[in-house]
Amino acid sequence: xxxxxxxxxxxxxxxxxxxxxxxxxxxxxxxxLDSGFITDEGLVGGCAYDAHGAAISDADMAKAMAADAVLxxxxxxxxxxxxxxxxxxxxxxxxxxxxxxxxxxxxxxICYPALAASSSLKQEVVEGLxxxxxxxxxxxxxxxxxxxxxxxxxxxxxxxxxxxYDTFEIERISGVAFELARTxxxxxxxxxxxxVMKSGVLWNEVVTQTHKARYADVxxxxxxxxxxxxQLVRWPKQxxxxxxxxLFGDMLSDIAAMLTGSIGMLPSASLGAPDARTKKRKALYExxxxxxxxxxxxxxxxxxAMIASFAMCMRYSFGMVAEADRLESAIAAVLDLGxxxxxxxxxxxxxxxxxxxxxxIIARF
Amino acid sequence: xxxxxxxxxxxxxxxxxxxxxxxxxxxxxxxxLDSGFITDEGLVGGCAYDAHGAAISDADMAKAMAADAVLxxxxxxxxxxxxxxxxxxxxxxxxxxxxxxxxxxxxxxICYPALAASSSLKQEVVEGLxxxxxxxxxxxxxxxxxxxxxxxxxxxxxxxxxxxYDTFEIERISGVAFELARTxxxxxxxxxxxxVMKSGVLWNEVVTQTHKARYADVxxxxxxxxxxxxQLVRWPKQxxxxxxxxLFGDMLSDIAAMLTGSIGMLPSASLGAPDARTKKRKALYExxxxxxxxxxxxxxxxxxAMIASFAMCMRYSFGMVAEADRLESAIAAVLDLGxxxxxxxxxxxxxxxxxxxxxxIIARF
Ligand SMILES: CC(C)[C@H](C(=O)O)[C@@H](O)C(=O)O
Ligand SMILES: CC(C)[C@H](C(=O)O)[C@@H](O)C(=O)O
Numbered sequence: 001x002x003x004x005x006x007x008x009x010x011x012x013x014x015x016x017x018x019x020x021x022x023x024x025x026x027x028x029x030x031x032x033l034d035s036g037f038i039t040d041e042g043l044v045g046g047c048a049y050d051a052h053g054a055a056i057s058d059a060d061m062a063k064a065m066a067a068d069a070v071l072x073x074x075x076x077x078x079x080x081x082x083x084x085x086x087x088x089x090x091x092x093x094x095x096x097x098x099x100x101x102x103x104x105x106x107x108x109x110i111c112y113p114a115l116a117a118s119s120s121l122k123q124e125v126v127e128g129l130x131x132x133x134x135x136x137x138x139x140x141x142x143x144x145x146x147x148x149x150x151x152x153x154x155x156x157x158x159x160x161x162x163x164x165y166d167t168f169e170i171e172r173i174s175g176v177a178f179e180l181a182r183t184x185x186x187x188x189x190x191x192x193x194x195x196v197m198k199s200g201v202l203w204n205e206v207v208t209q210t211h212k213a214r215y216a217d218v219x220x221x222x223x224x225x226x227x228x229x230x231q232l233v234r235w236p237k238q239x240x241x242x243x244x245x246x247l248f249g250d251m252l253s254d255i256a257a258m259l260t261g262s263i264g265m266l267p268s269a270s271l272g273a274p275d276a277r278t279k280k281r282k283a284l285y286e287x288x289x290x291x292x293x294x295x296x297x298x299x300x301x302x303x304x305a306m307i308a309s310f311a312m313c314m315r316y317s318f319g320m321v322a323e324a325d326r327l328e329s330a331i332a333a334v335l336d337l338g339x340x341x342x343x344x345x346x347x348x349x350x351x352x353x354x355x356x357x358x359x360x361i362i363a364r365f
Numbered sequence: 366x367x368x369x370x371x372x373x374x375x376x377x378x379x380x381x382x383x384x385x386x387x388x389x390x391x392x393x394x395x396x397x398l399d400s401g402f403i404t405d406e407g408l409v410g411g412c413a414y415d416a417h418g419a420a421i422s423d424a425d426m427a428k429a430m431a432a433d434a435v436l437x438x439x440x441x442x443x444x445x446x447x448x449x450x451x452x453x454x455x456x457x458x459x460x461x462x463x464x465x466x467x468x469x470x471x472x473x474x475i476c477y478p479a480l481a482a483s484s485s486l487k488q489e490v491v492e493g494l495x496x497x498x499x500x501x502x503x504x505x506x507x508x509x510x511x512x513x514x515x516x517x518x519x520x521x522x523x524x525x526x527x528x529x530y531d532t533f534e535i536e537r538i539s540g541v542a543f544e545l546a547r548t549x550x551x552x553x554x555x556x557x558x559x560x561v562m563k564s565g566v567l568w569n570e571v572v573t574q575t576h577k578a579r580y581a582d583v584x585x586x587x588x589x590x591x592x593x594x595x596q597l598v599r600w601p602k603q604x605x606x607x608x609x610x611x612l613f614g615d616m617l618s619d620i621a622a623m624l625t626g627s628i629g630m631l632p633s634a635s636l637g638a639p640d641a642r643t644k645k646r647k648a649l650y651e652x653x654x655x656x657x658x659x660x661x662x663x664x665x666x667x668x669x670a671m672i673a674s675f676a677m678c679m680r681y682s683f684g685m686v687a688e689a690d691r692l693e694s695a696i697a698a699v700l701d702l703g704x705x706x707x708x709x710x711x712x713x714x715x716x717x718x719x720x721x722x723x724x725x726i727i728a729r730f
């Protein structure tokens with residue numbers, strides 16, 4: 001049996017509470033199904049800074065590199081607002097992405113039927129929504145150099161960030177998008193700002209070439225990223241797979257998530273390239289929501305996004321497609337029963353806490 | 366009487382049709398109210414490229430610099446998709462912004478009561494919405510150098526753009542936001558990505574200092590730009606004035622515009638610094654919508670955003686507050702009567718064309 005070594009990095013805020021539900025699920029699977037998951041834990045974010053003075057220690061980073069998959073909770077909170085930029089909580093996540101070379105961030109925006117009414121958008125606009133944002137995750141303005149603040153004297157400073165994309169980076173992320181589109185509605189929309197950015201011109205050119213050379217069977221559209229944001233709000237069902245860069249992906253995937261009315265429900269997967277020998281991809285799975293420090297420690301956080309991230313982990317890292325399907329069905333079943341954490345509560349539904357929600361899903365798995 | 370020299374740059378697509386309605390209005394005002402507007406015209410965008418091989422000629426640029434205000438229609442279309450980057454239609458608009466130093470872009474997102482039902486968002490989420498996005502317009506990744514595509518050999522290219530902000534640029538745009546907030550609900554939300562971008566760190570720092578030094582009476586919040594995008598979709602009425610950089614402003618103002626269900630209705634103003642001697646600001650007014658080549662020339666475009674841009678022009682460039690108020694009331698009155706261009710048509714309303722809509726507004730002005 002192939003190894004199933006998981007590193008759990010619960011992080012800050014509601015991260016540990018949400019992760020606790022996944023731990024229960026893993027324990028149950030190991031006992032009842034002999035699933036053979038082996039878990040280890042580490043620190044990331046503010047808690048890692050408090051313990052080691054870094055947003056992730058070299059030792060935990062080494063564990064992440066060695067694991068078959070990393071489950072990540074959330075990082076950050078007001079407690080660490082004033083820590084130096086280099087060791088801020090987010091630096092731990094960014095180091096994981098960069099050092100593990102997790103260039104492909106998959107963010108499904110799915111509207112659970114039971115929650116269609118809770119979106120701020122009209123029900124007919126979001127009902128049945130199922131789009132996938134494929135975001136480039138190791139390049140662009142997140143990592144380009146120079147990235148610095150220069151003191152110009154006279155009370156003036158200059159803040160600089162650099163957006164950089166090379167052909168191969170655009171090629172590989174668009175390859176992922178086209179491959180995934182083939183398993184879906186066979187339609188990719190690429191978004192950039194080629195009318196303003198040279199990296200956008202190159203993005204457009206390389207996506208077009210990759211399409212022509214290897215994926216001509218997939219329908220490809222190009223949209224300016226600002227128009228894309230508008231179209232997401234106007235009529236999101238026009239999209240199937242959206243492929244875009246790191247920063248536009250950050251904005252657009254958050255907006256897409258919010259459309260569904262269920263930001264507490266949405267998982268994501270960050271994948272590396274397949275290893276030449278083992279074919280395994282390095283991978284990290286994390287909820288789209290943040291650390292929500294305002295509700296942390298109260299037992300009311302929604303664990304569904306974290307649990308759904310584990311479903312993605314089974315699907316993409318361990319080929320456990322049947323188990324992933326069953327877990328996703330269990331989530332939908334519990335919602336159909338009317339169980340709701342506070343963030344998705346609506347009249348007539350039954351409010352439950354984090355642990356009750358986790359238990360209910362595990363019971364139906 | 367102070368001069369009222371207007372340069373009209375109608376541009377491409379539906380720009381000329383929309384501008385024609387403003388021309389009728391100006392002619393009527395000159396005759397009936399002796400308003401004394403003097404208009405000149407020029408070319409910008411694709412039509413300028415066709416005529417001169419540049420997206421705006423030096424001669425028209427000089428006219429823009431000399432005018433008291435520029436009215437701008439829209440630029441671009443598939444006809445010019447393949448022209449070189451340096452002379453693409455957008456380059457004309459970007460040159461106007463840069464050479465006129467129009468650093469402050471004011472984009473109101475207002476939900477007209479008569480149109481609240483036509484938003485893709487729930488009526489209660491957008492009804493009565495009135496927010497103002499103040500976007501920095503002459504800095505950031507739009508203009509930073511290096512901005513280039515480098516050939517690396519081996520079939521690899523590198524696309525580079527540079528995001529740069531200096532203290533004074535952030536100071537002056539946040540000053541505009543705070544001043545405007547004082548005339549509204551006294552609340553500014555500043556948006557950046559300080560968790561990823563050094564320019565965001567500086568942005569946050571300078572806005573905070575400017576607030577403390579000169580505008581401590583205004584309520585100030587900071588939000589990460591991705592969270593800001595989500596909050597715009599979730600509950601936009603939490604905002605009054607949003608101040609943000611050029612690229613985030615591009616994305617966020619388009620999304621805010623789309624929320625209102627009336628992208629064909631929204632104007633914008635782009636202002637420079639007051640001249641040291643005359644106190645006059647260089648200014649350009651333009652609709653938020655684009656050139657919509659698919660409906661150009663059919664007489665069905667919505668001229669309201671262009672007309673409302675002229676209302677902003679009267680308000681900000683000529684101190685004609687009463688006239689601006691009256692023009693905005695005339696627009697609302699015509700909507701209340703049920704007149705609609707095709708883009709905002711809903712059951713039970715009366716469809717009219719571009720010219721009829723313009724005439725109806727002028728008749729009620
Ligand atoms: C926490 C932050 C660094 C991160 C990002 O900007 O990528 C987050 O917003 C996300 O989308 O995963
Ligand atoms: C046309 C384009 C260059 C422009 C921009 O990106 O600024 C437009 O989208 C806008 O928002 O005014």
